[in-house]
Amino acid sequence: MSNPGARDAPAAVLSLVGMVALVWFVARCLSRDHPLLGLRLFRSRLFSAGVFAAFSTMFAMMAAFLLIAQWLQLIDDASLIDVGVRLIPTALAGALASVAAPPLARLIGVRSVLAGGWPESACSFRGGGPSTSTWRWCWSRSASSALARSPSSRR
Incomplete structure (x- = not known):
């Protein structure tokens, strides 16, 4: 663990990919007539x-x-x-x-x-x-x- 900065780049890229996938999933669920997860229930x-x-x-x-x-x-x-x-x-x-x-x-x-x-x-x-x-x-x-x-x- 002498250089933990080398592992920061993959972690940052994977975090960004996860956030983009989450935004895509929410947008998809809100735009469908029959979503996988009914996010409007949270209203x-x-x-x-x-x-x-x-x-x-x-x-x-x-x-x-x-x-x-x-x-x-x-x-x-x-x-x-x-x-x-x-x-x-x-x-x-x-x-x-x-x-x-x-x-x-x-x-x-x-x-x-x-x-x-x-x-x-x-x-x-x-x-x-x-x-x-x-x-x-x-x-x-x-x-x-x-x-x-x-x-x-x-x-």
Whole structure:
């Protein structure tokens, strides 16, 4: 790595090619009657907010999984299988929440479900197993944030 400048030219050319291809793809999608990706859907604030919420949650959870797995291995000296077992509650909480979210959103409102989901996600990362204090802490945070929404803002 004595001369990293020699690798800058190919990287710059490939970046430029990627940007040109992206502009071409967007222009093509906007000009077709039946585009590969309906970019006009992003004009809807509801659709854009849903996509943003889904992607931000996905990236945050994956980053947390990576960092927690590294922490457990490097700081706690946990084995690979031990790390996997410790992360099972988080994976199960995510699976159950993804199934429960649509019916709950119809019942109590989308904002209430989103507001209650963040503390519920934190519960699975709090760890320690199903002790009484852990579950009491989880339910109090989730319930208080979900129920704090006013009835007029539940849509």
